[in-house]
Amino acid sequence: ECENLILENNLKHKLNFIILRPPVVIGNGMKGNINLISKFLKLRIPLPIKFINSNRNYISVDNLSLIINKCISSDKLNNYTYTLNDGYKYSLSEIVLNISSSIGVPVIIFNNIIYYNIIFLLSKLLKINDKIFKSFYIDCSKDLSKINVSLKDDLQETLYNSFKDK
Numbered sequence: 134e135c136e137n138l139i140l141e142n143n144l145k146h147k148l149n150f151i152i153l154r155p156p157v158v159i160g161n162g163m164k165g166n167i168n169l170i171s172k173f174l175k176l177r178i179p180l181p182i183k184f185i186n187s188n189r190n191y192i193s194v195d196n197l198s199l200i201i202n203k204c205i206s207s208d209k210l211n212n213y214t215y216t217l218n219d220g221y222k223y224s225l226s227e228i229v230l231n232i233s234s235s236i237g238v239p240v241i242i243f244n245n246i247i248y249y250n251i252i253f254l255l256s257k258l259l260k261i262n263d264k265i266f267k268s269f270y271i272d273c274s275k276d277l278s279k280i281n282v283s284l285k286d287d288l289q290e291t292l293y294n295s296f297k298d299k
Contacts, residue, residue, distance in 0.1 A: 136214065149211040153197075156218050156269065159291050160194030164266055170232050171296065179243040181252050183224045187268040189228060193291040196284045201290045203282045215276040219226035221286050222270050228288075235292040 136152055143150040159167060173180060192200075194217050204210050223231075233240045243249075256262040277284070 143212075146292055149208075151210060151212075151236060152214040153200065153204070154214065154216045154270070155192045155197055156190050157192075158194060158197055159288070159295065161295050163280050163295060166230065167228075167292070167295075170229055174229070174233055174236060174238045174240060177238075177241055179241040179248070180229060181243060181249040182229050182240070183242055183244055184249040185225045185266055186244065187225050187266055188222045188270040189225065189268070190222060190270050190273075191288065192217055192219050193287050195287060195291070197286065199282050200280055203280055210280060213279075216271055216273045217276065218271065218273045219286065219288070220274070220277055220284050222287070223288065231289050231292050232296075234289065235296045 137154065139150055142148070157163075157165060157167070170180075197217070200215075200217060204215075229240055253262070253266065256265050
């Protein structure tokens with residue numbers, strides 16, 4: 134709804150616009166699932182990552198800053214909506230292992246399907262099932278190529294820097 138208002142208003146008044154749709158942004162001060170996973174790891178709660186086949190995409194604060202700077206400095210990018218990410222697809226297992234490495238806590242992985250089913254049912258009851266088990270990946274390659282900026286795969290570095298002072 135907000136995007137529609139921007140489009141209508143800017144087209145009506147012949148103003149340029151750029152709409153950026155980033156996924157979860159990772160960096161200092163981030164909240165949400167990344168912090169939730171780090172809390173589970175710190176509490177040594179076994180995680181069912183062996184049984185979860187979901188993929189996610191993220192964007193680091195640094196990469197988002199590069200994109201914003203590119204959009205500001207190029208008139209060729211005006212009047213378009215860009216869906217963004219770092220250009221990489223991460224499995225939930227990769228994310229958990231990267232967080233584990235960043236906070237210096239080993240992952241406790243269980244191979245018990247019964248425990249997995251209990252976690253699955255609890256997550257349904259708590260209405261967080263989609264946050265844990267669903268894939269959140271969008272192919273943004275066309276938009277990223279249009280922006281023409283070099284992004285780096287810095288998930289591990291960004292997570293490390295985000296958790297090092299905690």
